[in-house]
Amino acid sequence: MSGKLTYKQSGVDTIEAQSFVKNISAHVKRTQKTRQLCNAFGLFAAAYDLSDYEEPVIVTGTDGVGTKTELLFEQDMLETAGKDLVAMNVNDILTTGGDPLLFLDYLGISNLKTETPRITRLVAGMADYLESCGCILAGGETAEMPGVVPEDLVELAGFCIGCVEKKAMIDPSRVAVGDVLIGYGSDGFHANGWSLVRRILQQNPGLLSTEELRSALAPTRLYHDVVRDMRAMGLVPKAYAHITGGGLPENLERFLGERGADLVLPHWDNEPVQKVLQYVDEEDRFHTFNMGIGWVSIVAPDQVEQALTAGPGGNVLGTIRDGRGIRVKVSD
């Protein structure tokens, strides 16, 4: 009967969806070399067997890439967007001392047919990072929402599940006066503070060359190497912190209670980043950006020497003292 509509005529193509799933299957597979999903034929959920753990505690979180997404898409840096999405989530899981096991992504797009090449590259970037830390791409939802999601943009959300043995869980309440904060370098602004960066770039056209902008957009560093090396050396830190929105102060103060620290950061040796920072309020920059430090391990004084060799880029930033508050300055 004429006048009757099919679902495809309303802009949603389920056949196209199956073709996308085929496109990304090679990427999904390479995230299952270290670990595998368990055989759960016909279920509507991905399944992973934890029965080898003695006392498993699962840990989970969700994050996105924020307004960095828009700049990454303008620069056609799709793989980077995928890596950022993974790192923002996996790093949070790593603060527990556990292993990231399963990752899921949610992609909201305007049109699957036109976006398939780009979201395939996005998934490829995710798979690169997931493969490197042994985490499975366990599922995802690609929602085609014509008229809701702006064209040429993808809404990204990620979600990670990890597991840790109960007795091996990091316990930041153990942090004591005298413990040492070791910072590990970041690879740029990572995925926080980009609303401010964008505003500065709009007000100062030409501030960064394309090459410099792309360098500032480097993907969030994955800190699984630090955690893996610490574990291999038998070192259990008092706390780990992933430095994201809110910078070093907010991300450390959340668990320090009545203790604090005066931190001295090495100069952030990143020219494009420094060009942007000159337009940012001197105090606010520490509360918005990672200021060159994307990860902090807090260890007992007798573990400092070894901990500095975990992963590349470790530097002593300061020592836990009595009294609330993290004060940060950059070394002269």
Add this chain to the structure above:
Amino acid sequence: MSGKLTYKQSGVDTIEAQSFVKNISAHVKRTQKTRQLCNAFGLFAAAYDLSDYEEPVIVTGTDGVGTKTELLFEQDMLETAGKDLVAMNVNDILTTGGDPLLFLDYLGISNLKTETPRITRLVAGMADYLESCGCILAGGETAEMPGVVPEDLVELAGFCIGCVEKKAMIDPSRVAVGDVLIGYGSDGFHANGWSLVRRILQQNPGLLSTEELRSALAPTRLYHDVVRDMRAMGLVPKAYAHITGGGLPENLERFLGERGADLVLPHWDNEPVQKVLQYVDEEDRFHTFNMGIGWVSIVAPDQVEQALTAGPGGNVLGTIRDGRGIRVKVSD
């Protein structure tokens, strides 16, 4: 120094974010009556202790509410959007026979200050459904993305983690010829096919009254009552299916292999829905909508009588036969 920007000036207000977190804390708390997160002070991830399980298998998935979101927002049905988000995810977890344990949400918004009242209502809706099935609101990310997310809209993604004892996991490969398909009623279109519904409503203004539209937008039914009752009676079904995009055929064929069924559905007694369906291609409607059946349990013939009493609204739809394919018609 003038000319230097703070993060707030770029449109992101972290103080406002803390106020939002306070607003929703009462809702978060009421999802922890049945189950509790384990004490994981200072970690960057939510933690849940599985050590009481003998052989835990975790199950997980992600879903959104699709283009239904837009209509729900136009109708100011924020609580419904929250319920839909939970149900779309929790129902998938329930197909494994496991318990939904943890739920996380990702909300992308344009402005936290203006959107706080609405997203608080959205979270209230989530909490209503989560509380009813004993699942914890374990975390979430509310990303303020001025200029990226359209104003007056919220991008929604949900993630759910459940757990099931290995030996109690539903195994749809056990489905055999002669097994019986029991369908449980839906509460409307649920959260699939709305791009098509919207198109029809645009082409036929006045087709539905506001009251009828709101009735068609009823939240996705949560089928935990069916699964809970089945378990209480000691019944282990061969398979569960959550009927979403693709309708009964795609959601059953995915695990039936060389078997199939000829289903006869009861008339979908829902006037607003029927008014819309008259504009949908006769065949396509079965592949786009749930056609009044949001959940299917497949059970051995000797369990049919009992299974029909699990949850309200159970009806025998047909019997598994040899030969690929699900054919569906509505009873005369």
